[in-house]
Amino acid sequence: MNDGEMKLRVTPIGNGTVIDHIPAGQALNVLKILGIDRTTQATISLLMNVSSRRSGRKDIVKVEDRELKEEEVNKISLIAPGATINIIRDRRVVDKYTVDMPDLIVGVLRCPNPSCISNTNEPINSRFIVKSKNPVILRCVYCEQAIAENIADYLI
Amino acid sequence: MFAKRHVISMREFSREEIDSVLDLAESLEPYARGGGCDALSGKILALLFFEPSTRTRLSFETAMMRLGGKTLSLGPTEGSAMAKGESLADTIRVIGAYADALVIRHPKEGSARLASQFSPVPVLNAGDGAGHHPTQTLLDLYTIRKESRLEDLRIALVGDLKYGRTVHSLAYALALYGADITLVSPQTLEMPDRIKADLAGKGTMVRETHALEDVLGEVDVLYITRIQKERFPDPYEYQKVAKSYRIGAESLAGARDRLIIMHPLPRVDEIAPEVDETRHAVYFRQSFYGVPVRMALLKMLIGDRLE
Incomplete structure:
Protein backbone atom coordinates (compact mmCIF):
# COMPACT_ATOMS: atom_id res chain seq x y z
CA MET A 1 0.00 0.00 0.00
CA ASN A 2 1.44 3.36 -0.96
CA ASP A 3 0.80 6.65 0.79
CA GLY A 4 -1.99 7.55 -1.62
CA GLU A 5 -3.98 4.45 -0.83
CA MET A 6 -3.34 5.03 2.84
CA LYS A 7 -4.89 8.49 2.63
CA LEU A 8 -8.00 7.10 0.93
CA ARG A 9 -8.41 4.60 3.69
CA VAL A 10 -8.10 6.99 6.62
CA THR A 11 -8.75 10.68 6.47
CA PRO A 12 -6.65 12.89 8.72
CA ILE A 13 -8.49 14.09 11.79
CA GLY A 14 -9.07 17.76 12.58
CA ASN A 15 -8.69 17.63 16.33
CA GLY A 16 -7.75 14.91 18.76
CA THR A 17 -5.07 12.28 19.33
CA VAL A 18 -3.37 9.89 16.93
CA ILE A 19 -1.55 6.94 18.46
CA ASP A 20 0.86 5.60 15.87
CA HIS A 21 3.40 2.77 15.76
CA ILE A 22 1.36 0.41 17.90
CA PRO A 23 2.64 -3.16 17.43
CA ALA A 24 0.38 -4.99 14.97
CA GLY A 25 -2.54 -6.62 16.74
CA GLN A 26 -2.40 -4.51 19.90
CA ALA A 27 -4.84 -1.74 18.92
CA LEU A 28 -7.76 -3.31 20.78
CA ASN A 29 -5.64 -3.67 23.90
CA VAL A 30 -4.64 -0.02 23.58
CA LEU A 31 -8.31 0.97 23.61
CA LYS A 32 -8.85 -1.30 26.58
CA ILE A 33 -6.05 0.34 28.57
CA LEU A 34 -7.35 3.79 27.68
CA GLY A 35 -10.77 2.75 28.91
CA ILE A 36 -12.35 3.47 25.54
CA ASP A 37 -15.25 1.08 25.05
CA ARG A 38 -18.73 1.05 23.55
CA THR A 39 -19.87 3.84 25.86
CA THR A 40 -17.54 6.36 24.25
CA GLN A 41 -19.06 9.33 22.44
CA ALA A 42 -15.87 10.11 20.55
CA THR A 43 -15.29 9.11 16.95
CA ILE A 44 -12.61 6.43 16.96
CA SER A 45 -10.71 5.13 13.93
CA LEU A 46 -8.86 1.93 14.36
CA LEU A 47 -6.42 0.56 11.81
CA MET A 48 -4.83 -2.81 12.15
CA ASN A 49 -1.97 -4.35 10.20
CA VAL A 50 -1.09 -1.23 8.28
CA SER A 51 2.23 -1.54 6.45
CA SER A 52 4.99 0.42 8.10
CA ARG A 53 8.45 1.26 6.91
CA ARG A 54 9.76 1.00 10.46
CA SER A 55 8.27 -2.22 11.70
CA GLY A 56 6.67 -4.03 8.76
CA ARG A 57 3.15 -3.84 10.11
CA LYS A 58 1.58 -1.68 12.77
CA ASP A 59 -1.73 -0.56 14.24
CA ILE A 60 -2.98 3.02 14.52
CA VAL A 61 -5.71 4.46 16.74
CA LYS A 62 -7.27 7.89 16.22
CA VAL A 63 -9.42 9.49 18.85
CA GLU A 64 -11.26 12.57 17.58
CA ASP A 65 -11.91 15.70 19.61
CA ARG A 66 -10.14 14.39 22.65
CA GLU A 67 -6.57 15.19 23.64
CA LEU A 68 -5.33 12.31 25.72
CA LYS A 69 -3.21 13.30 28.67
CA GLU A 70 0.36 12.12 28.83
CA GLU A 71 -0.06 10.15 32.06
CA GLU A 72 -3.06 8.27 30.71
CA VAL A 73 -1.45 7.47 27.39
CA ASN A 74 1.83 6.40 29.00
CA LYS A 75 0.10 3.30 30.37
CA ILE A 76 -0.03 1.84 26.86
CA SER A 77 3.77 1.60 26.89
CA LEU A 78 3.24 -1.73 28.67
CA ILE A 79 2.13 -3.32 25.41
CA ALA A 80 3.22 -0.68 22.89
CA PRO A 81 6.56 0.67 24.09
CA GLY A 82 7.44 2.39 20.81
CA ALA A 83 4.07 4.05 20.25
CA THR A 84 4.06 7.71 19.27
CA ILE A 85 1.42 10.19 20.30
CA ASN A 86 0.37 13.03 18.02
CA ILE A 87 -1.88 15.74 19.38
CA ILE A 88 -3.81 17.36 16.54
CA ARG A 89 -5.39 20.81 16.61
CA ASP A 90 -6.93 22.32 13.46
CA ARG A 91 -5.36 19.56 11.36
CA ARG A 92 -1.91 20.45 12.61
CA VAL A 93 0.32 18.34 14.85
CA VAL A 94 0.89 20.53 17.89
CA ASP A 95 2.63 17.95 20.05
CA LYS A 96 4.38 14.68 19.30
CA TYR A 97 6.17 12.29 21.63
CA THR A 98 6.96 8.65 22.25
CA VAL A 99 5.20 7.03 25.17
CA ASP A 100 7.31 6.65 28.29
CA MET A 101 6.64 3.95 30.83
CA PRO A 102 5.62 5.35 34.23
CA ASP A 103 7.33 4.10 37.40
CA LEU A 104 4.06 2.91 38.86
CA ILE A 105 1.19 1.20 37.00
CA VAL A 106 -2.11 1.63 38.84
CA GLY A 107 -5.35 -0.19 38.07
CA VAL A 108 -4.32 -1.50 34.64
CA LEU A 109 -3.19 -5.06 35.33
CA ARG A 110 -4.47 -7.89 37.44
CA CYS A 111 -1.90 -9.60 39.69
CA PRO A 112 -1.19 -13.13 38.41
CA ASN A 113 -0.95 -14.43 41.99
CA PRO A 114 -4.39 -15.82 42.92
CA SER A 115 -3.51 -15.49 46.63
CA CYS A 116 -2.74 -11.78 46.33
CA ILE A 117 -4.90 -9.43 48.41
CA SER A 118 -5.33 -7.24 45.31
CA ASN A 119 -7.42 -10.03 43.75
CA THR A 120 -10.08 -9.80 46.44
CA ASN A 121 -12.90 -7.32 46.93
CA GLU A 122 -10.81 -4.86 48.91
CA PRO A 123 -11.27 -1.19 47.94
CA ILE A 124 -7.91 -0.88 46.20
CA ASN A 125 -6.49 -0.70 42.68
CA SER A 126 -3.79 -3.10 41.61
CA ARG A 127 -0.38 -1.44 41.77
CA PHE A 128 2.80 -2.52 40.02
CA ILE A 129 6.23 -0.99 40.36
CA VAL A 130 8.22 -0.92 37.13
CA LYS A 131 11.50 -2.62 38.02
CA SER A 132 12.83 -2.57 34.48
CA LYS A 133 11.54 -0.95 31.30
CA ASN A 134 13.48 -3.00 28.78
CA PRO A 135 12.78 -5.85 29.15
CA VAL A 136 9.59 -4.99 31.00
CA ILE A 137 9.60 -6.36 34.55
CA LEU A 138 6.83 -5.32 36.91
CA ARG A 139 6.41 -6.19 40.56
CA CYS A 140 3.15 -6.21 42.49
CA VAL A 141 3.30 -3.68 45.33
CA TYR A 142 1.21 -5.99 47.51
CA CYS A 143 2.53 -9.54 47.10
CA GLU A 144 5.76 -8.76 45.17
CA GLN A 145 4.90 -11.21 42.39
CA ALA A 146 6.71 -10.29 39.18
CA ILE A 147 5.23 -10.02 35.69
CA ALA A 148 7.72 -10.19 32.86
CA GLU A 149 5.92 -11.90 29.98
CA ASN A 150 2.55 -11.86 28.24
CA ILE A 151 1.62 -8.59 29.89
CA ALA A 152 -1.49 -8.18 27.75
CA ASP A 153 -2.91 -11.36 29.38
CA TYR A 154 -3.16 -9.52 32.68
CA LEU A 155 -5.04 -6.45 31.46
CA ILE A 156 -8.06 -5.79 33.64
CA MET B 1 18.80 5.06 61.92
CA HIS B 133 7.27 -12.75 58.09
CA PRO B 134 9.90 -10.10 58.84
CA THR B 135 9.89 -10.41 62.63
CA GLN B 136 10.86 -14.07 62.24
CA THR B 137 13.83 -13.06 60.10
CA LEU B 138 14.89 -10.41 62.60
CA LEU B 139 14.76 -12.85 65.49
CA ASP B 140 16.74 -15.35 63.42
CA LEU B 141 19.41 -12.71 62.81
CA TYR B 142 19.42 -11.82 66.49
CA THR B 143 19.90 -15.48 67.37
CA ILE B 144 22.80 -15.82 64.95
CA ARG B 145 24.42 -12.68 66.32
CA LYS B 146 24.01 -13.81 69.94
CA GLU B 147 24.83 -17.48 69.58
CA SER B 148 27.30 -17.40 66.68
CA ARG B 149 28.32 -14.38 64.61
CA LEU B 150 26.95 -12.36 61.72
CA GLU B 151 30.38 -11.48 60.33
CA ASP B 152 32.11 -14.09 58.15
CA LEU B 153 29.25 -16.46 58.77
CA ARG B 154 29.02 -19.84 57.10
CA ILE B 155 25.45 -21.06 57.16
CA ALA B 156 23.53 -23.95 55.63
CA LEU B 157 19.82 -23.52 54.98
CA VAL B 158 18.27 -26.96 55.06
CA GLY B 159 14.92 -28.43 54.04
CA ASP B 160 12.11 -26.91 52.02
CA LEU B 161 13.78 -23.99 50.27
CA LYS B 162 11.17 -23.76 47.56
CA TYR B 163 7.99 -22.87 49.41
CA GLY B 164 9.48 -21.68 52.70
CA ARG B 165 9.47 -17.95 52.16
CA THR B 166 10.89 -17.44 55.66
CA VAL B 167 14.11 -18.91 54.31
CA HIS B 168 13.98 -16.56 51.35
CA SER B 169 13.76 -13.50 53.60
CA LEU B 170 16.53 -14.85 55.80
CA ALA B 171 18.82 -15.55 52.84
CA TYR B 172 18.14 -12.07 51.54
CA ALA B 173 19.00 -10.48 54.90
CA LEU B 174 22.13 -12.64 55.31
CA ALA B 175 23.28 -11.42 51.92
CA LEU B 176 23.47 -7.94 53.46
CA TYR B 177 26.09 -9.33 55.84
CA GLY B 178 28.04 -11.12 53.13
CA ALA B 179 27.32 -14.55 54.58
CA ASP B 180 28.57 -17.70 52.87
CA ILE B 181 25.33 -19.57 52.21
CA THR B 182 24.93 -23.23 51.29
CA LEU B 183 21.50 -24.48 50.28
CA VAL B 184 20.70 -28.06 51.21
CA SER B 185 17.43 -29.42 49.91
CA PRO B 186 15.90 -32.30 48.02
CA GLN B 187 15.91 -31.70 44.28
CA THR B 188 12.17 -31.04 44.21
CA LEU B 189 12.39 -28.37 46.92
CA GLU B 190 15.33 -26.29 45.68
CA MET B 191 15.34 -22.54 46.11
CA PRO B 192 13.63 -20.87 43.10
CA ASP B 193 15.97 -19.38 40.50
CA ARG B 194 14.46 -15.90 40.88
CA ILE B 195 15.50 -15.83 44.55
CA LYS B 196 18.99 -17.02 43.70
CA ALA B 197 19.18 -14.37 40.99
CA ASP B 198 18.06 -11.79 43.53
CA LEU B 199 20.84 -12.90 45.89
CA ALA B 200 23.40 -12.88 43.09
CA GLY B 201 22.29 -9.32 42.37
CA LYS B 202 23.29 -8.50 45.95
CA GLY B 203 26.70 -10.04 45.34
CA THR B 204 25.98 -13.31 47.16
CA MET B 205 26.65 -16.55 45.36
CA VAL B 206 25.07 -19.56 47.00
CA ARG B 207 26.24 -23.15 46.80
CA GLU B 208 23.78 -25.99 46.49
CA THR B 209 23.87 -29.61 47.50
CA HIS B 210 21.41 -32.40 48.19
CA ALA B 211 23.53 -34.06 50.84
CA LEU B 212 23.54 -32.66 54.35
CA GLU B 213 26.76 -34.50 55.26
CA ASP B 214 28.61 -32.52 52.57
CA VAL B 215 28.39 -29.36 54.64
CA LEU B 216 27.95 -30.47 58.22
CA GLY B 217 31.61 -30.18 59.12
CA GLU B 218 32.05 -26.76 57.50
CA VAL B 219 29.32 -24.49 58.77
CA ASP B 220 28.72 -22.31 61.83
CA VAL B 221 24.94 -22.50 61.60
CA LEU B 222 22.51 -25.17 60.44
CA TYR B 223 19.12 -23.60 59.81
CA ILE B 224 16.61 -26.42 59.57
CA THR B 225 13.11 -26.03 58.16
CA ARG B 226 10.26 -28.46 58.04
CA ILE B 227 9.67 -30.51 54.92
CA GLN B 228 5.94 -30.72 54.58
CA LYS B 229 4.30 -33.99 53.66
CA GLU B 230 1.75 -32.30 51.44
CA ARG B 231 4.53 -31.17 49.06
CA PHE B 232 5.03 -34.78 47.98
CA PRO B 233 2.54 -36.65 45.84
CA ASP B 234 4.13 -39.93 46.88
CA PRO B 235 4.23 -40.72 50.64
CA TYR B 236 7.15 -43.11 50.12
CA GLU B 237 9.18 -40.35 48.47
CA TYR B 238 8.38 -38.08 51.42
CA GLN B 239 9.55 -40.68 53.95
CA LYS B 240 12.81 -41.13 52.10
CA VAL B 241 13.55 -37.41 51.86
CA ALA B 242 12.44 -36.63 55.42
CA LYS B 243 14.70 -39.36 56.77
CA SER B 244 17.75 -38.12 54.88
CA TYR B 245 17.39 -34.62 56.38
CA ARG B 246 16.76 -35.71 59.91
CA ILE B 247 19.33 -34.51 62.43
CA GLY B 248 20.26 -36.97 65.15
CA ALA B 249 23.12 -37.03 67.66
CA GLU B 250 25.14 -39.33 65.39
CA SER B 251 24.86 -36.98 62.40
CA LEU B 252 26.59 -34.29 64.49
CA ALA B 253 29.75 -36.32 65.03
CA GLY B 254 31.76 -34.42 62.42
CA ALA B 255 30.27 -31.02 63.24
CA ARG B 256 32.28 -28.00 64.32
CA ASP B 257 32.50 -27.51 68.01
CA ARG B 258 30.65 -24.24 67.92
CA LEU B 259 28.02 -25.26 65.38
CA ILE B 260 24.55 -24.02 66.29
CA ILE B 261 21.31 -25.58 65.08
CA MET B 262 18.33 -23.32 64.50
CA HIS B 263 14.72 -24.10 63.62
CA PRO B 264 11.77 -21.70 63.38
CA LEU B 265 9.56 -24.30 65.13
CA PRO B 266 7.26 -26.08 65.35
CA ARG B 267 9.42 -29.08 64.49
CA VAL B 268 7.94 -32.43 63.68
CA ASP B 269 10.77 -34.89 63.42
CA GLU B 270 13.49 -32.96 61.58
CA ILE B 271 15.54 -32.81 64.77
CA ALA B 272 15.64 -35.75 67.14
CA PRO B 273 14.89 -34.94 70.81
CA GLU B 274 18.36 -36.21 71.79
CA VAL B 275 19.85 -33.19 70.02
CA ASP B 276 18.02 -30.86 72.43
CA GLU B 277 20.52 -31.63 75.15
CA THR B 278 23.60 -30.94 73.04
CA ARG B 279 25.46 -27.63 73.06
CA HIS B 280 24.44 -27.20 69.41
CA ALA B 281 20.71 -26.82 70.05
CA VAL B 282 19.62 -23.18 70.20
CA TYR B 283 16.09 -23.43 68.77
CA PHE B 284 14.31 -22.89 72.06
CA ARG B 285 16.42 -19.85 72.88
CA GLN B 286 15.79 -18.70 69.31
CA SER B 287 12.08 -18.83 70.02
CA PHE B 288 12.55 -16.76 73.19
CA TYR B 289 14.59 -14.14 71.32
Missing part, protein backbone atom coordinates in the same frame (compact mmCIF):
# COMPACT_ATOMS: atom_id res chain seq x y z
CA PHE B 2 15.27 3.67 62.08
CA ALA B 3 12.69 5.87 60.40
CA LYS B 4 10.16 3.25 59.43
CA ARG B 5 6.50 3.66 60.10
CA HIS B 6 5.59 0.03 59.34
CA VAL B 7 7.37 -3.33 59.30
CA ILE B 8 6.08 -5.22 56.26
CA SER B 9 8.93 -6.88 54.36
CA MET B 10 12.63 -7.59 54.95
CA ARG B 11 13.29 -6.23 51.48
CA GLU B 12 12.85 -2.76 52.93
CA PHE B 13 15.53 -3.15 55.60
CA SER B 14 19.06 -1.89 55.21
CA ARG B 15 21.86 -3.49 57.17
CA GLU B 16 22.05 -0.38 59.37
CA GLU B 17 18.35 -0.61 60.18
CA ILE B 18 18.65 -4.29 61.05
CA ASP B 19 21.62 -3.53 63.31
CA SER B 20 19.71 -0.80 65.10
CA VAL B 21 16.83 -3.22 65.82
CA LEU B 22 19.23 -5.92 67.05
CA ASP B 23 21.12 -3.43 69.24
CA LEU B 24 17.94 -2.24 70.91
CA ALA B 25 16.74 -5.85 71.33
CA GLU B 26 19.99 -6.62 73.10
CA SER B 27 19.49 -3.79 75.56
CA LEU B 28 15.87 -4.87 76.17
CA GLU B 29 16.67 -8.54 76.65
CA PRO B 30 17.02 -8.28 80.47
CA TYR B 31 13.51 -6.80 80.62
CA ALA B 32 12.26 -9.58 78.36
CA ARG B 33 13.61 -12.16 80.77
CA GLY B 34 11.56 -10.82 83.63
CA GLY B 35 10.45 -7.70 85.39
CA GLY B 36 9.70 -5.73 82.28
CA CYS B 37 9.66 -1.93 82.08
CA ASP B 38 7.11 0.79 81.50
CA ALA B 39 8.35 2.17 78.19
CA LEU B 40 4.94 1.69 76.56
CA SER B 41 2.74 2.13 79.57
CA GLY B 42 -0.72 3.32 78.55
CA LYS B 43 -0.25 2.06 74.99
CA ILE B 44 -2.39 -0.57 73.27
CA LEU B 45 -1.28 -3.11 70.68
CA ALA B 46 -4.02 -4.75 68.61
CA LEU B 47 -3.39 -8.33 67.49
CA LEU B 48 -5.31 -9.21 64.35
CA PHE B 49 -4.83 -12.88 63.64
CA PHE B 50 -6.99 -14.03 60.78
CA GLU B 51 -5.09 -17.31 60.79
CA PRO B 52 -4.23 -19.48 63.76
CA SER B 53 -0.84 -18.90 65.37
CA THR B 54 0.29 -19.56 68.88
CA ARG B 55 3.95 -18.73 69.01
CA THR B 56 3.94 -15.46 67.13
CA ARG B 57 0.80 -14.14 68.80
CA LEU B 58 1.94 -15.00 72.32
CA SER B 59 5.40 -13.63 71.62
CA PHE B 60 3.96 -10.27 70.52
CA GLU B 61 1.64 -10.26 73.51
CA THR B 62 4.53 -10.97 75.86
CA ALA B 63 6.67 -8.28 74.22
CA MET B 64 3.96 -5.65 74.66
CA MET B 65 3.30 -6.65 78.26
CA ARG B 66 7.02 -6.59 79.12
CA LEU B 67 7.05 -3.01 77.85
CA GLY B 68 4.21 -2.12 80.18
CA GLY B 69 1.58 -1.89 77.44
CA LYS B 70 -1.66 -3.73 76.89
CA THR B 71 -2.98 -5.83 74.04
CA LEU B 72 -6.35 -6.46 72.49
CA SER B 73 -7.09 -9.34 70.20
CA LEU B 74 -9.43 -9.87 67.34
CA GLY B 75 -11.26 -13.07 68.12
CA PRO B 76 -11.76 -15.89 65.65
CA THR B 77 -12.76 -14.55 62.26
CA GLU B 78 -16.12 -16.32 62.39
CA GLY B 79 -17.28 -14.08 65.20
CA SER B 80 -15.94 -10.85 63.77
CA ALA B 81 -17.21 -8.36 61.28
CA MET B 82 -15.09 -9.95 58.55
CA ALA B 83 -17.49 -12.89 58.50
CA LYS B 84 -20.26 -10.42 57.70
CA GLY B 85 -18.33 -9.37 54.63
CA GLU B 86 -16.49 -6.31 55.89
CA SER B 87 -13.33 -5.55 53.94
CA LEU B 88 -9.93 -5.82 55.58
CA ALA B 89 -9.42 -2.14 54.78
CA ASP B 90 -12.44 -1.16 56.89
CA THR B 91 -11.47 -3.47 59.75
CA ILE B 92 -8.02 -1.89 59.79
CA ARG B 93 -9.39 1.66 59.79
CA VAL B 94 -11.72 0.88 62.69
CA ILE B 95 -9.28 -1.03 64.90
CA GLY B 96 -6.45 1.32 63.97
CA ALA B 97 -8.43 4.03 65.72
CA TYR B 98 -8.50 2.01 68.97
CA ALA B 99 -4.85 1.00 69.19
CA ASP B 100 -1.36 2.49 68.98
CA ALA B 101 -0.11 -0.20 66.59
CA LEU B 102 -1.45 -3.26 64.78
CA VAL B 103 0.03 -6.70 64.34
CA ILE B 104 -1.54 -8.60 61.49
CA ARG B 105 -1.43 -12.17 60.26
CA HIS B 106 -3.65 -12.90 57.29
CA PRO B 107 -3.84 -15.69 54.70
CA LYS B 108 -3.62 -13.38 51.66
CA GLU B 109 -0.25 -12.25 50.36
CA GLY B 110 0.15 -8.50 50.47
CA SER B 111 -2.50 -8.08 53.17
CA ALA B 112 -0.07 -6.39 55.55
CA ARG B 113 0.91 -3.89 52.85
CA LEU B 114 -2.76 -3.15 52.27
CA ALA B 115 -3.25 -2.72 56.03
CA SER B 116 -0.39 -0.22 56.13
CA GLN B 117 -2.15 1.88 53.49
CA PHE B 118 -5.32 2.17 55.54
CA SER B 119 -4.01 2.18 59.09
CA PRO B 120 -3.62 5.44 61.03
CA VAL B 121 -1.02 3.68 63.24
CA PRO B 122 2.06 1.49 62.57
CA VAL B 123 1.48 -1.99 61.16
CA LEU B 124 3.67 -5.02 61.86
CA ASN B 125 3.40 -7.96 59.50
CA ALA B 126 3.24 -11.24 61.41
CA GLY B 127 2.92 -13.33 58.25
CA ASP B 128 0.87 -12.73 55.12
CA GLY B 129 0.06 -16.12 53.65
CA ALA B 130 3.06 -17.49 51.83
CA GLY B 131 4.45 -13.95 51.89
CA HIS B 132 6.65 -12.25 54.42
CA GLY B 290 11.40 -13.30 69.47
CA VAL B 291 10.37 -11.40 72.61
CA PRO B 292 13.25 -8.87 72.85
CA VAL B 293 13.27 -8.42 69.07
CA ARG B 294 9.54 -7.67 68.99
CA MET B 295 9.95 -5.40 72.03
CA ALA B 296 12.57 -3.46 70.09
CA LEU B 297 10.29 -3.05 67.08
CA LEU B 298 7.32 -2.01 69.21
CA LYS B 299 9.41 0.49 71.10
CA MET B 300 10.78 1.95 67.88
CA LEU B 301 7.40 2.13 66.17
CA ILE B 302 5.23 3.25 69.07
CA GLY B 303 7.48 4.66 71.79
CA ASP B 304 10.04 6.61 69.82
CA ARG B 305 7.34 8.28 67.78
CA LEU B 306 6.17 10.13 70.85
CA GLU B 307 9.22 12.33 71.19
